[in-house]
Amino acid sequence: GQNIDQPTEMTATEGAIVQINCTYQTSGFNGLFWYQQHAGEAPTFLSYNVLDGLEEKGRFSSFLSRSKGYSYLLLKELQMKDSASYLCAVMDSNYQLIWGAGTKLIIKP
């Protein structure tokens, strides 16, 4: 079967750096997505990786290793507003999005 694994919950300190990992096993690969979802709000697109390597976008970076079936989302200079759930999703060979259950990130002062 197809599977996306990410930690259920993480805690980090304001101003610090946190890395949220995502591992996947899917039938084929056509890209990996990260979405952010604040409590009670819509998920919003953060990043898309289809080639190996690091994509940087401001304080957020996303890394992909296709050979390892692995990605991470790196958040720098954490702010309280970064408290949210982070959803990892992989597009399989049929262009279907397979979703992880999300990682709830708690930022403490």
Place this chain on the structure above:
Amino acid sequence: ETGVTQTPRHLVMGMTNKKSLKCEQHLGHNAMYWYKQSAKKPLELMFVYSLEERVENNSVPSRFSPECPNSSHLFLHLHTLQPEDSALYLCASSQGDSTTGELFFGEGSRLTVL
């Protein structure tokens, strides 16, 4: 504001009720989706419409009935639901189908079935 609006935001219904969820997108997209989001579970794709035609129905029970009258509007009609159907129902849209990637989500309709 994502450009996708869902109403109602909250809904409580009994198992014998009939209700509908509404979604409207103001982005000019031509594909729309219904997802179910339950606590600590992955998003579950329910229905996909592309150019107002249903292209996917992921074995969803018939007590959920979608309707897409035009490319800007999507409904989910609910009838004789079960308590386990309580969840957040998310609508999303995209330009083209999901092969192009980015989905734009609404804030969801929180459904409670008593």
